[in-house]
Amino acid sequence: MGVYNEQGDSLQEPESSPMVVKAAGGASVPQQGRPGPLALRREYCRVPSRDVFNHSMFVVGGWTPEDPSCLVEQFCPEYNEWRVAAPMVNRRGNVAVGTLDGKVYTAGGEDSLRCYSNVERYDPHTGVWSVEIAPLSCPRSGVCLLEMDGYLYAMGGSDGITASSTVERYDPKMNTWTKQASMLSRRTRAVGAVLDGHLYVMGGSDGTMVLNSVERYSPEDGSWSVCPPMRSPREGAGCAVYLGQIYVAGGRDELRLDLAAAERLDPDTMRWSIVKRMRSKRSNVSLAVFNGALLAAGGSDGVTNLKTIEAYDPENNAWRSSSETLQKNNSSNSGVILDISTLKIAEGDSGVPPLPPRYRFRDLLLGDQTLQNDDR
Template sequence: MVRVQVWVGGRLFQAERALLEQHCGFFRGLFRSGMREARAAEVRLGALSPEGFGTALRVLRGERPALADDELLPAVECAAFLQAPALARFLEHSLTAANCGLLCDAAAAFGLRDVLHSAALLVLDAGGRPAELALPEARAYVAALRPSSYVAVTTHTPAPGFLEDASRTLCYLDEQEDAWRTLAALPLEASTLLAGVATLANKLYIVGGVRGASKEVVELGFCYDPQDGSWRRFPSPHQPRYDTTLVGFDGGLYALGGEHRRTPMSSVERYDPAAGRWSFVADLPQPATGVPSAQACGRLFACLWRPADVTTIVEYVAPSDAWLPAAEMRHPQSYGHCMVAHRDSLYVVRNGPSDDFLHCAIDCLNLATGQWTELPGQFVNTKGALFTAVVRGDVVYTVSRLATMLYAIEDGTWRLLRERVGFPRPGSLQTFLLRLPPDILGPVASPLPEL
């Protein structure tokens, strides 16, 4: 292994030449330039801080350091100067509601476009305002974007064209007016019953779903773009599947497990939107349906349950195409219904205690320490409110027909923040976040008439 001595601000670092050449455009250009410096065993970088370069080396070597606020600016500067995409992605994954304003200003100052975009979106979702930012470039960028809206869809099966169903719609929560409004009608051929639903790059994708008592799989996929309100079809996975979990992760869609002909599956497929095709990746460790999944710190996790009262958290590691065990917990007669992530923690919502489905228990896994803690108290499961949840900034959104509940995440606990109107339609819900055009104002989603 060829090593290079790198002097930064009077501090000496020993670095692997191949690592620097692979991950940093600056060093790649230097080492391939043919100049005398390209063959030197020593490089001097006077313009950077040693703290930022030290962070860069740790990240490029595969570490995930927790950065204090005063370490963020040197890391942003280093990512820009060294042209290090891996460090820039790490900074995106390090965003929190507390540091997004600082990273937004820093990314605007040093021209890190992807970090700027992610930070600006979180500024909006965390309730921040453009005027609170220091740099005019950052303020202008945030002002041109839209915050996320909470969107829900209930269960529908393909409908004949001659049957008009006003409830067959996507709906979003108008928080100012405390009302659910209609966003768009579903395509007649689409099914959301036991379908995989996910967002990627601010587009909604629906995969699978069933029709009829025989659970015939709907083999059409549908993509909704809120910018122009359009639907388009896209290919289905190679393996027909329903009750699959669809996840938007790392630029692709992942269909996790599911069922076909009443047989659970462990297979996983990835859809590449740019290429327009699916491919198989590593199987889940066991067959599973309706797999709870969440993303934290740029990592993808799934929650699996074994009949021996064991809940297992596994992580998908894309570079090695493998599912690796991350943690497990044991609770009698209890399994996870959904899982959400906030910063470096995963929250598993499960039935409890024992077989009491009127209440939910929530367990928190801290990824940095690997420790489990159980949130104090019991959360009332108002007819499925906690069976679906999403995180926006530091707030968890859950919904049922009775109420839309917002919980603030504070020091690893959930505190009821406010209560909004319930979803006006019956059926199991799937929820997600979308950024909607500024001029959209759909009609209020009226409840179905009482029979």
């Protein structure tokens, strides 16, 4: 199956290197090419959770309507356009992406038949992907990947048969993954955050039910402890640390219904409180802090793939519609997805061209441009 942009140009992808068979029914630099948005539709692609690229944005991997993708697209603010960057070596969706020491790491993921354990690393300065990175100890799709204290932590995920509770930590100096204390629950498609020297992991699915449970990892003694549960069970939610608290919004519940509900955890009182519902239901939404504002971008409401952005007003406990949208609708009902790669927008008043069409947005990171909000 070929992949093409809006102009009809073929976008070639290298062959993937699958690792393990899934159970049946389981789920460079930028090219100086044609300006304008890239039209490849992808589901469960990723956006790195931290901004390290000096006014750049990358969209990594994900699913096209038929196949997983290895394509990487970069927004170049100096030209105010999207360009094709060096592709990953392996095609995969539901891949975890994290940043460490100014580089992007992709870990795990899946194609239509297999889950992956391999890890790749992208250097934005050379535009080269390296596969000389130690693999995870086991295949993990829907894994939660977070950076803390100079290490990458990979938590949970699924091998295509069973959700996992295991945790491993990557040491970039030794190029090794070492097992850490397992989580208290099996989780795939959970969300996580780093706050006050602790790792928090929330929600997800244990393979049987959607979870509202929360646990926290302390690197000092290497142990997990139970935290107060969220008010709503969720998988595929958005998560961000904002004003010293952990916000979780959207996702899907145990009935597979898309959610608009939002809540936040105060680490001082360890209590969850309800936040005003978003204006739209959004599963696989990106939640990010941008220019001092908390944004919810894209996602799916179960019927439509959304292109809209909402900004949270903490003073009035209200979500406001943004005057910016992510991508024009077309006859294919394309929306936007970023499921872990990095969004950073350059300073200035100029807008950014529409993002490459995606189905859903997750773990979106924006920076350094004022986003005009209104109540429309």
